[in-house]
Amino acid sequence: MDPSYRVRNSSALPSPALLVYPEKIRNNTALALAIAGNPERLWPHIKTHKTQEITAIQREAGIRKFKCATMAEAEMLARCGVKVVLLAYQPVGPNIPRLVELCQRYAEVSFLVIADDRRIAAELSEQFSRAGGRIEVLLDIDPGMGRTGVAPDEKAVELYLELGKLKGIVAGGLHCFDGHNNQEDPEARMSAARECLAALDLLQDRVQRRGGKVPRRILGGTSTFPCYAKLGNVELSPGTCFLQDWHNLKRYQDLPFQPAALLFARVVSKPASGRVTVDAGCKAIASDPPAERGIVYSDEGFKPLFQSEEHWVFEVQDSQRFKVGDELYILPTHICPTFALHQSVRVVDASGDWVDSWPVLARDREL
Template sequence: MDKKYRIQNAETIPSPSLVVYLPHVQYNIEHAIATVGGDVSKLRPHAKTHKTAEIIAMEREAGILKHKCATLREAEMLAQNGIEDILIAYQMVGPNVNRFVSLQLKYPDADFKVIVDHEESVTALASAAARLGLNVKVMLDLDVGMNRTGIPLGDAAVDVYAQIEAVDGLQPWGLHVYDGHIHDEDVADRKASCDKSLAQVEEMKDRLVSKGLDVPLIVMGGTPTFPIYAKTPGVEASPGTFVFHDHGYTTHFPDLGFAPAALLLSRVISIPTPRRITLDLGHKAIAADPDGVRGIVLNVDGAEVGKQHEEHWAINVPDSTPIHIGQEIYVCPTHICPCVALHPFYYVVDADGYCRGTWEVTARNRTL
């Protein structure tokens, strides 16, 4: 294991616990800024990975003043911590429509934006905004191939955008695109996939402009496609995972250059056979997403993960591996984002390798 991950006072941290290494977080923030050539106006990080006020403060101190988020609680956390440009990349439905407009009333200095992909959502949002005398900036969520949310390029998409312009209380504010279907490990292939998305965005923009509709903002992508959009004129890039990074992205996208900044500290609770150990790291502490290998053991050579349960994780180890009960085991998760949501707080480690306290995962819950 790289010695930079060794915690000098690990005996003070109970397990299983999430630990975050502040020097690596700082490096990732600086590397993201370098990726956009120092132009922080092109950078709109997603808060969904860390959900933490202190990380927002670190990004703000680095000059990053606008963010994207998925939940209303994340949006409120951003507003509470001095962020004035906030994009909620999630369509509001049901009670969340009124919760959103109430949030805008509560934080009048924050410039909120929200996405839609359906005429019914436009109608509901317009009704709520007009009732309170608000003007809400609304972006169209464009589906460029992921088929999760958004509306595909076409006449129906133009109609929804035109509807935003036509109703009282709403203001059309551009296009939002998430391209989580792009998994090309080869950089040239990934760029080619991004170019296909960009072509759809450009055609959509041209259609809207031809009808006299303004498109003030285009926000695209996540962490894997970040380097491509970072160099694309007229586009804001919105990576999220980069701030903590993880084993999955490090393995599949080594070109990104970010460093894992969050691990799970676990301990051996049983040694059922000479070649098998059990950790106190079940899927209540490390995310059950993705399927398959959910993390890798860093400090036991040749360890292979086995069956995982709610509070246990069986690990196969080579013969003659020196193991003792209570031994500290460091695990790098495959997908860090859902891991963070499992923990109400995490332990922070400084540049000297010492744990210096805890930071609350402020926006872990959804209540305002």
């Protein structure tokens, strides 16, 4: 492990604790901006960190527009001064009036939302127009991932044109997340992205030939935003790369973002020779995706055996080099749900001192 990750005043730091390194977040942000070419194209997805202070780092770099997934994240962004907020989640049930209320409360903020369902569009229309407001709605397109959205076919053209006719709604363009385009080979990924964009181009053509307007297209996550950045007139919404994690680090060797968040842990037991148990359980590090949940970044030779809620048991060849109380640094496989497990993150400055704590505010679903 690069020694710049080590905390100098660690003895006062209770474990488990999630560490963040603002200098490294700044570097990752600069790299994301260089890839995007222009801050106006970039919508960082803040589900990754849910944190006002990291949003501030991204804004200091010139980023104005942010994407989020929950009502609480949208509210957090508005609360910390962001003026353009995309809620990339179709609201249902009481989240529709909550969204109307949020837009009224933060009238200076431009909120955008996605939809893929005729009935939800009609409800948005009815509730926003009744409240005397309006909201920009992006049609959510399914690029073959099969999670949300409509296929970019004739029905999508009809639905998009319908959006444009509804009161209280502005048809704001297309949203498309292609999480299945996670090919390790950059060429294969580029080719998949090209195909996805071609389908959107075609859809846009058909909409425009019938008089519709497509003001913007917001596309891709960390794996494909560099592809779309090269391919053309689209806006980009990476998330994970600002903090970087083990999954992306090992998978996308063409994207040199550096880890900017680590889990700090200690050995809490050595139940047998060759075995070390650490105070990092599944309540401190995400267990999604399945399989390997992170790697011990500070030390070699740790093979995970099993994890409980507050324990992680490893096989370690020469376990005698560790004693109970020893410190470890773990790189999480998936940093986004890991952040949501912590009430706050500990801030480590460039000299290696733990100097502050930042609340992971939007892990709460109601602020």
